[in-house]
Amino acid sequence: KNEVEQSPQNLTAQEGEFITINCSYSVGISALHWLQQHPGGGIVSLFMLSSGKKKHGRLIATINIQEKHSSLHITASHPRDSAVYICAPCYNTDKLIFGTGTRLQVFP
Amino acid sequence: NAGVMQNPRHLVRRRGQEARLRCSPMKGHSHVYWYRQLPEEGLKFMVYLQKENIIDESGMPKERFSAEFPKEGPSILRIQQVVRGDSAAYFCASSPGLDYQSSSGANVLTFGAGSRLTVL
Numbered sequence: 551k552n553e554v555e556q557s558p559q560n561l562t563a564q565e566g567e568f569i570t571i572n573c574s575y576s577v578g579i580s581a582l583h584w585l586q587q588h589p590g591g592g593i594v595s596l597f598m599l600s601s602g603k604k605k606h607g608r609l610i611a612t613i614n615i616q617e618k619h620s621s622l623h624i625t626a627s628h629p630r631d632s633a634v635y636i637c638a639p640c641y642n643t644d645k646l647i648f649g650t651g652t653r654l655q656v657f658p
Numbered sequence: 659n660a661g662v663m664q665n666p667r668h669l670v671r672r673r674g675q676e677a678r679l680r681c682s683p684m685k686g687h688s689h690v691y692w693y694r695q696l697p698e699e700g701l702k703f704m705v706y707l708q709k710e711n712i713i714d715e716s717g718m719p720k721e722r723f724s725a726e727f728p729k730e731g732p733s734i735l736r737i738q739q740v741v742r743g744d745s746a747a748y749f750c751a752s753s754p755g756l757d758y759q760s761s762s763g764a765n766v767l768t769f770g771a772g773s774r775l776t777v778l
Contacts, residue, residue: 583767591747593701636701645714646691646767648701656731 553577555650556637563656564583569624571652573637576618585620585636588652596622598640627656662687662752663708663732664770671740672778679773682732683752689713689768690733695747703740704748707733738776 555574563569573582581600587593590600597604599620604611608627613620624631635647663682671677682692692704694717703717707727718725722740727733737744750770 585769591774592771593749595767596767597768601753606684638701644714645703645706646693646701646702 553647554637554639554649556652558652559650561652561654562620563627565617565628565653565656565658567627567656569627569631569654571622571635571637571638571654572620573620573622573649575620575637575639577641578618579615579639580611582620583638583640583642584620585638585648587636587651589633593636594624596635610621624654629653629656629658632656662750662768662770664750664773666773667771668774668776670776670778674739675740677737677740677744677775677777679735679737679748679750679775680732681735681750682771683750684768687752687754687768689705689753690727691751691753692733692735692751695749695772697746701749704735713746731742737775740775742777745777746774747774749773 553576557572565592575655581598583598584596585593599611599613607624632655633649634653636651638646640646662684665680674718684737688709693701695701705718706714709727709731722738724736742762749772751767753767
């Protein structure tokens with residue numbers, strides 16, 4: 551049983567489309583990270599949030615603690631957004647449990 | 659203010675050799691985490707260390723793997739007698755420590771670029 555479920559696993563989009571990636575987790579957490587991993591492999595932490603909503607540029611992350619659900623939205627998607635997006639809930643001492651990732655490809 | 663530095667970026671070893679991967683945390687960060695990403699798989703937690711202490715090693719394989727974070731110098735992940743199944747990307751992340759609290763109560767993590775181990 552996977553503690554973190556992400557959907558969809560794969561996503562293709564045309565440039566300019568609005569993207570939503572969903573994440574559900576099974577137990578209470580202190581915070582949740584959204585990570586971006588580019589084809590070269592490097593990992594960047596996009597957001598860390600524990601309630602409500604955060605926005606950075608074209609990226610928006612929301613979390614509902616009661617429903618144990620988080621979403622990552624990308625507005626006006628661009629080919630450079632193509633990457634794997636990973637949801638990582640954080641338990642207690644920052645031990646992250648990682649989702650399997652959503653592979654996004656944005657075509658021009 | 660350099661980020662998390664990992665080296666080597668790429669390491670090739672033959673079966674039975676030892677692999678040592680190093681991680682220098684961000685300046686001011688006293689907590690280090692190691693994660694492993696096997697080919698075509700997701701990231702998995704391995705170990706969480708503070709200076710001179712292992713806090714949580716629940717993700718470490720029982721044999722051949724060890725980690726340390728000495729008072730001086732980088733954190734080191736050591737794999738003895740490597741096997742082909744150890745081929746993976748090993749990522750390190752650091753955080754400021756439990757005395758630094760973000761508004762969520764969890765620390766902000768910064769990831770290194772990873773070390774890719776290939777076992778021939």
